[in-house]
Amino acid sequence: MIRLEGVCLPLPGFELADITIQIEKGTHLFLVGPSGSGKTLLLETIAGLHPQVTGKVIINGRDMTGTPPESRGIGLLYQDYALFPHLDVRENVEFGLRARGLAEGDRRARSALLLQKFGLSSFGDRYPGTLSGGERQRVALARAIAAGQDILLLDEPFAAIDPELRSRVFEEVADIIHSNNLTVIQVSHSRDEAYALADSVAVMMNGRIVQSGTRKEVFSHPKTPGIAQFLGYENLLCCMPQKAAEGKLFLTAGNCIFISPGTSDMGFPHIACIRASDIRINADNTQPDGTLCRTEGIITGVVEEEHGVKVVLDCGVPIVARLSWNEQSDLRVYRGQSVTVSIPPECIHVIPYSPGDTQGKNNNRERTVKNECRVV
Amino acid sequence: MPDDTPNEASLTGKIPFRVPRYNPLNAAFWIAGSVLVILAALAILTIAVPELADPTHLVSVAEDPAVAGAFLLTFAAAFAAVGFLALFGTPLAYVMNRVQFRGKSLIESLVDIPLVLPHTVAGLMIYLLFMSRGIIGAPCAGAGLFFEDAFPGIVAAMVFVSMPYYVDGVREGFAKVPVSLENVARTLGATPVKTFLWVTLPLVRRHMISSAVIAWGRAVGEFAAVVMIAYFPMVVSTLIYQRFSTGGLAESRSVAFLMILVCFILFFIVRWLTHRMEAGHDQA
Incomplete structure (x- = not known):
């Protein structure tokens, strides 16, 4: 278990500020956030590589704030795996055992076992420079586990692997983590990775953790428009609440009327966050299911992408939808077409708009709100 | 207002693409670079030819x-100067990186100052520091270690003039070792x-x-700083100068050729060994 209490790390030009979070044993936490938000720095701080840290770093119940990295029992994997290039695979795996003074015979036995477990038995005398990305990653994992670490900090471990290999390596890593009951904090830019592997997610921005919780909580209920945008909500629409009734909030933006579960303060603008893939298009203007929020719009752009088409609609406010190739082959949408747009209420996440809210604030925030909400 | 938008034909028209048979830039650089090579070769040949013509004299020298x-x-x-530099220059290079x-x-700037100073000035500084009444020379003389007209004095001068070559080179080496490797080693249980x-x-x-x-190489070639102390x-280098002053060109030339x-x-062997090491490391 890892607990950070008010961890601060002031550095020239950047700081980690008031980081408080708890990661239970055996949990896989994903640390996500834009580049430069301090994710790698936080991993290094937990590993003990920045002794000037203040606050408390508690690991497995012990306060380790001032403990040097070699005494923390935490493994750290960098994006490039940081294998020692002058040592062969076996020597890399044995490094931690050698550092802890284990006799050569014991080291050999343990490393042989791990190499076998990680499918690296035939790679023992190879040097890192001759290995593929996936093989290097396995060596790095084996090296971390060989040293007896039960906490792993992974800094974008899949970033350097070919996309074709990535899903297989994903599964291998997930197996290794679960079979060894490891507590893992993983830095990632990829929402797919977080969806596939995370038990919980923490979002970092500007050196702070701006939201944390279970994967579902964070992905379905981003706290700020900045977080929503980072988590893949393409539509951030400024709306005004019209009424609240029967536990539902009715909001308008352009031609659209959105119905969102829950209540909120009336009279203040809100941001409706909607994923492009949750927006449905009915080309024949038939009325969709009556439970859906719906409006009419005109298609102003159709852009073909790898997995389907991106459709830009004018519904009084610009809205982006995505169709799979199958949907597009049925609908055959085109520019200038009038369509009915519908959105399931549960797919609309409404955030009260608060310009003074610094959490998740970024320079582009106002521009991210599609209908240019300006509130003083 | 003139319309300077390129028309469609000019955008889509074929642009002739010629592959040159040879790169004229390479040829120009070869010619320019060969000036230096010829200069070095000529300088060596000027000494080597008359010496090789009289091998008996060369052997006697x-x-x-x-x-x-x-x-x-x-x-x-x-060698002693390089050993000293390895012992004290390596930690300095590490700290500076x-x-x-x-x-x-x-x-x-202090480390690099011997690069820009005239070596006579470097020699003077070394002399003032290590002479029997110097800040370092005086206490050392008390302990029986003398630098003036002695082996330690030669080493001190050589250390001073070759310091930037060693420290800057090793510092560059440290810069090429990713900090992430050291970080990972620490997390694996290795002390600093x-x-x-x-x-x-x-x-x-x-x-x-x-x-x-x-x-x-720099230490071996030093004259001015060494001769001052x-x-x-x-x-x-002092011997060549002494032979040139007393015996003329013929006397000094043989020592210079040797x-x-x-x-x-020596340099050829060392370079060959270094290349072999690098090749072995790259294969690994």
């Missing part, structure tokens, strides 16, 4: 105990000392060797 002694002294002093501190630029000895040092070894070779015992020959062979 080589067998001269004063010449052999000067060679031994020069190489031994240069890895640690951020106030006044770093000042330290960098073990991390340095097991990870950083092996990875910077090639830079240490190549910097040591260059520093050694220790005219005697004579290193090769120096060229020995240095060329």
Whole structure:
């Protein structure tokens, strides 16, 4: 278990500020956030590589704030795996055992076992420079586990692997983590990775953790428009609440009327966050299911992408939808077409708009709100 | 208002693409670069041709105990200087690369100052520091260690003039060792000392060797700084100067040719060994 209490790390030009979070044993936490938000720095701080840290770093119940990295029992994997290039695979795996003074015979036995477990038995005398990305990653994992670490900090471990290999390596890593009951904090830019592997997610921005919780909580209920945008909500629409009734909030933006579960303060603008893939298009203007929020719009752009088409609609406010190739082959949408747009209420996440809210604030925030909400 | 938008034909029209048979830039650079090569070759040949024409004289010079002694002294002093630099220059290079501190630029300038100073000035500084009444020379003389006209004085001068070549080279080597490797070593249980000895040092070894070779070469060739503190015992460069002053061109030329020959062979061997090491490392 890892607990950070008010961890601060002031550095020239950047700081980690008031980081408080708890990661239970055996949990896989994903640390996500834009580049430069301090994710790698936080991993290094937990590993003990920045002794000037203040606050408390508690690991497995012990306060380790001032403990040097070699005494923390935490493994750290960098994006490039940081294998020692002058040592062969076996020597890399044995490094931690050698550092802890284990006799050569014991080291050999343990490393042989791990190499076998990680499918690296035939790679023992190879040097890192001759290995593929996936093989290097396995060596790095084996090296971390060989040293007896039960906490792993992974800094974008899949970033350097070919996309074709990535899903297989994903599964291998997930197996290794679960079979060894490891507590893992993983830095990632990829929402797919977080969806596939995370038990919980923490979002970092500007050196702070701006939201944390279970994967579902964070992905379905981003706290700020900045977080929503980072988590893949393409539509951030400024709306005004019209009424609240029967536990539902009715909001308008352009031609659209959105119905969102829950209540909120009336009279203040809100941001409706909607994923492009949750927006449905009915080309024949038939009325969709009556439970859906719906409006009419005109298609102003159709852009073909790898997995389907991106459709830009004018519904009084610009809205982006995505169709799979199958949907597009049925609908055959085109520019200038009038369509009915519908959105399931549960797919609309409404955030009260608060310009003074610094959490998740970024320079582009106002521009991210599609209908240019300006509130003083 | 003129319409300077390119028309469609000009955008889509074929642009002739010619592949040159040879790169004229390479040829120009070859010609320019060969000036220096020719200059160096001519300089060596001017000495080598008359010496090789009279091998008996050359052998007699080589067998001269004063010449052999000067060679031994020069190489031994240069080795001692490089050893000193390895011992004290390596930590300095590490600190200058890895640690951020106030006044770093000042330290960098101090290390590099022998590069820009006339070596007579360097010799004067060394003399003032290490003479029997100097800040370092006086206490050392009290302990029986003398620098004036002595082996330690030659080493001190060589250390001073070759310091930037070693420290800057090794510092560059440290810069090429990713900090992430050291971080990972620490998390795997290695103390800072073990991390340095097991990870950083092996990875910077090639830079240490190549910097040591260059520093050694610089030390062997030093004359002005050495002669200011220790005219005697004579290193090769002092001996050449002395022979030139007293015996003329013929006397000094033979010693100079022997120096060229020995240095060329030594450097060739060291370069070959370094290349082999690099090739082996790259294969790994």
